Amino acid sequence: MKYKSLVSINDYSKKEILRILDLAAEFEEHPQPQLLNGKVVATLFYEPSTRTRLSFESAVNRLGGRVFGFTDSSSSSVTKGETIKDTIKTVSNYCDLIVIRHPLEGSALYASEEATVPVINAGDGANQHPTQTLLDLYSIKKTQGTLEDLNIFLVGDLKYGRTVHSLLMAMSHFNTTFNFISPKELNMPDEYKLHLDKLGLKYYEHLDFTEIISRADIVYMTRVQKERFSDPMEYEKVKNVYVLKNSMLENTKSNMKVLHPLPRVNEIHTDVDKNKKAYYFTQALNGVYARQAIIASILGLK
Amino acid sequence: MKKEGKQLSVSAIKNGTVIDHIPAKNLFKVISILGLDKFDNQITFGTNLDSKKLGKKAIIKVTEKSFIDDDLNRIALIAPEAKLNIIKDYEVVEKYSAKLPEEIIGIAKCVNPKCITNNENVTTRFLVLSDNNIALKCHYCEKITDQEHMEIQ
Ligand SMILES: [Zn+2]
Numbered sequence: 001m002k003y004k005s006l007v008s009i010n011d012y013s014k015k016e017i018l019r020i021l022d023l024a025a026e027f028e029e030h031p032q033p034q035l036l037n038g039k040v041v042a043t044l045f046y047e048p049s050t051r052t053r054l055s056f057e058s059a060v061n062r063l064g065g066r067v068f069g070f071t072d073s074s075s076s077s078v079t080k081g082e083t084i085k086d087t088i089k090t091v092s093n094y095c096d097l098i099v100i101r102h103p104l105e106g107s108a109l110y111a112s113e114e115a116t117v118p119v120i121n122a123g124d125g126a127n128q129h130p131t132q133t134l135l136d137l138y139s140i141k142k143t144q145g146t147l148e149d150l151n152i153f154l155v156g157d158l159k160y161g162r163t164v165h166s167l168l169m170a171m172s173h174f175n176t177t178f179n180f181i182s183p184k185e186l187n188m189p190d191e192y193k194l195h196l197d198k199l200g201l202k203y204y205e206h207l208d209f210t211e212i213i214s215r216a217d218i219v220y221m222t223r224v225q226k227e228r229f230s231d232p233m234e235y236e237k238v239k240n241v242y243v244l245k246n247s248m249l250e251n252t253k254s255n256m257k258v259l260h261p262l263p264r265v266n267e268i269h270t271d272v273d274k275n276k277k278a279y280y281f282t283q284a285l286n287g288v289y290a291r292q293a294i295i296a297s298i299l300g301l302k
Numbered sequence: 303m304k305k306e307g308k309q310l311s312v313s314a315i316k317n318g319t320v321i322d323h324i325p326a327k328n329l330f331k332v333i334s335i336l337g338l339d340k341f342d343n344q345i346t347f348g349t350n351l352d353s354k355k356l357g358k359k360a361i362i363k364v365t366e367k368s369f370i371d372d373d374l375n376r377i378a379l380i381a382p383e384a385k386l387n388i389i390k391d392y393e394v395v396e397k398y399s400a401k402l403p404e405e406i407i408g409i410a411k412c413v414n415p416k417c418i419t420n421n422e423n424v425t426t427r428f429l430v431l432s433d434n435n436i437a438l439k440c441h442y443c444e445k446i447t448d449q450e451h452m453e454i455q
Binding site: 084103105106107109124125127 | 414416417418419421422423424440441442443444445446
């Protein structure tokens with residue numbers, strides 16, 4: 001595959017998505033600790049995201065590559081006013097691949113235009129976080145055996161949650177039925193519903209999910225944050241509706257799995273953790289395999 | 303150009319360019335995009351003229367100056383119905399309609415304060431979405447800027 005950056009999940013076709021997931025499975029089964037020998041990856045984290053950074057660094061290390069970079073711009077030349085452009089141009093000289101996380105939206109795309117090496121977006125503000133989506137897809141495929149014809153429940157903040165938007169876009173290749181469960185204030189934006197309409201995919205909107213959870217193949221939880229409500233009373237009214245408890249899993253399908261992008265606050269009660277249907281910790285481990293696949297593919301090594 | 307009474311509410315010119323069918327509320331934006339405020343040529347304009355299509359329209363007449371397609375397409379963003387007439391000896395010799403390009407580079411501002419283009423020196427780039435009302439989708443942050451929030455740089 002010709003090298004290209006991964007900035008948005010929409011950069012990948014259905015075929016490319018499936019190829020990455022197959023590769024991830026290959027790395028999970030057969031670790032290849034020499035594949036990135038002699039390769040250097042830069043991780044530029046303009047805001048701290050320890051979880052994502054460690055996952056990337058683990059992926060590179062497990063393939064035998066080397067990593068350097070910075071985390072949190074306060075410790076770097078960025079505070080001296082260096083532009084992204086200059087940093088990217090400079091760092092391009094030192095590595096084979098750049099992983100960037102930046103709070104400004106569109107920053108990763110801009111970086112990919114200025115870089116002379118491929119760029120992976122590890123989150124650009126509220127915009128895109130495509131490696132999260134690919135690890136979500138890998139988790140779904142691994143637990144369900146397929147991505148086709150599934151019933152996916154997206155729960156919580158569907159308005160601002162970039163992970164659910166990207167997941168929706170990616171899953172829309174696979175004849176998915178969607179159930180959107182959120183307070184009115186945090187409904188799925190129209191543009192995504194229009195996208196599904198155009199494809200002729202089914203989706204349903206609900207305020208609550210205790211009654212219907214038995215239909216789900218995947219329950220994807222996100223956090224409902226107080227700050228998102230203009231009226232604090234509205235938050236108080238709904239805050240317990242979007243919390244998953246172990247008792248709610250009783251009559252769910254045997255293949256059903258609970259996913260969450262982590263970190264969790266209180267939207268999944270800890271009593272769910274020991275349930276076999278709780279998959280969010282393994283999901284995080286899958287991130288390493290998915291990122292190995294993405295890196296190896298972008299570098300043209302697979 | 304048909305010489306109707308309405309057209310004559312701003313006096314005719316001998317040689318130059320007439321830009322017609324500008325939404326009245328965007329007249330001053332058009333002036334600024336075309337840089338007319340820095341011109342030495344004689345310019346007359348009329349605004350709040352009645353228009354069947356636009357409600358209230360504006361018209362600009364610039365003497366001794368021919369604009370090119372590119373200029374016109376730049377104003378298409380805020381004056382999609384605009385017509386440009388090249389006048390020689392009081393006669394229209396050429397006519398152009400504004401045509402919105404598929405991509406707008408460097409004219410408009412992204413509505414998203416967290417967009418990279420509003421924080422670093424990056425030239426803006428938008429995909430033009432035109433169903434009924436024109437909207438711009440930012441190439442960088444993917445947010446949509448609608449007509450109401452459109453700001454010209
Ligand atoms: Zn933008």
